[in-house]
Amino acid sequence: MSMQQFTVQNLATGYGDLQVLQDISFDVGAGECLCIAGRNGVGKTTLMRALSGELPLISGGIQMQGTEISALPTNRRHGLGLSYGPQDSVTFAPLSVKENLTLHYQDQNLERYEHLFALFPRIRERLEQSAGSLSGGERKILSFTRVMAEDAQVVLLDEPTEGVAPENIDHMATVIRSTLQARHSVIVVEQNLSLIEAIADRVIVMDHGAIIHETANGPELRNEISNLLKV
Numbered sequence: 001m002s003m004q005q006f007t008v009q010n011l012a013t014g015y016g017d018l019q020v021l022q023d024i025s026f027d028v029g030a031g032e033c034l035c036i037a038g039r040n041g042v043g044k045t046t047l048m049r050a051l052s053g054e055l056p057l058i059s060g061g062i063q064m065q066g067t068e069i070s071a072l073p074t075n076r077r078h079g080l081g082l083s084y085g086p087q088d089s090v091t092f093a094p095l096s097v098k099e100n101l102t103l104h105y106q107d108q109n110l111e112r113y114e115h116l117f118a119l120f121p122r123i124r125e126r127l128e129q130s131a132g133s134l135s136g137g138e139r140k141i142l143s144f145t146r147v148m149a150e151d152a153q154v155v156l157l158d159e160p161t162e163g164v165a166p167e168n169i170d171h172m173a174t175v176i177r178s179t180l181q182a183r184h185s186v187i188v189v190e191q192n193l194s195l196i197e198a199i200a201d202r203v204i205v206m207d208h209g210a211i212i213h214e215t216a217n218g219p220e221l222r223n224e225i226s227n228l229l230k231v
């Protein structure tokens with residue numbers, strides 16, 4: 001049995017009778033960042049939902065530090081140290097930014113966010129405003145902030161940079177790199193090649209529900225994968 005931090009073996013899943021993913025396998029080590037790229041509709045979000053526990057598998061397995069988790073519900077996976085930031089930023093519009101940041105904790109303490117507020121001061125400035133009054137990019141940052149503050153062993157992020165300004169994408173890279181330095185693992189679905197170049201150790205490209213290419217990050221990455229991402 002593999003003692004990699006996170007292992008996916010021959011995963012297949014879909015929606016009802018529609019199988020979307022087949023034979024997905026990869027490993028992610030401690031302190032390693034795997035980026036998942038691919039054109040729209042190839043199954044990237046479906047994969048993240050299957051890893052998080054939102055979507056049951058048809059077959060295959062998922063292990064965290066050697067423990068099989070594919071039959072566990074979302075909250076049990078979360079309890080084992082798996083955090084998930086979905087593509088559609090999860091913010092509760094009528095609640096304040098502060099409430100959005102604290103509602104899943106027992107206390108109202110914002111200390112766990114201080115290092116994130118330092119990079120994203122707009123979030124601190126807007127603590128008392130309703131989350132619904134934030135721009136789309138700011139809501140993505142709010143969701144990102146909440147997920148990264150959980151300090152989980154394995155973090156799943158689905159297109160965290162969608163609609164986010166370039167300067168804040170750089171700050172997201174900084175946050176992700178410090179998580180990796182703490183030997184945590186990050187799996188990111190991403191279209192933004194600059195972010196991928198800034199954070200990835202390895203990149204997987206998907207098409208039609210399968211992995212069609214896998215490569216290490218390096219100077220040739222952009223050349224190597226951009227053809228595979230063209231529509």
Ligand SMILES: Nc1ncnc2c1ncn2[C@@H]1O[C@H](COP(=O)(O)OP(=O)(O)OP(=O)(O)O)[C@@H](O)[C@H]1O
Nearest residue numbers: 015018020038039040041042043044045046047087
């Ligand atoms: N809830 C659902 N019910 C049925 N089919 C779905 C559902 N969600 C997604 N699909 C289908 O699964 C396939 C993969 O979609 P998915 O959202 O995983 O792709 P994606 O690579 O994340 O695309 P994007 O980059 O546009 O987010 C598509 O054919 C899509 O129509």
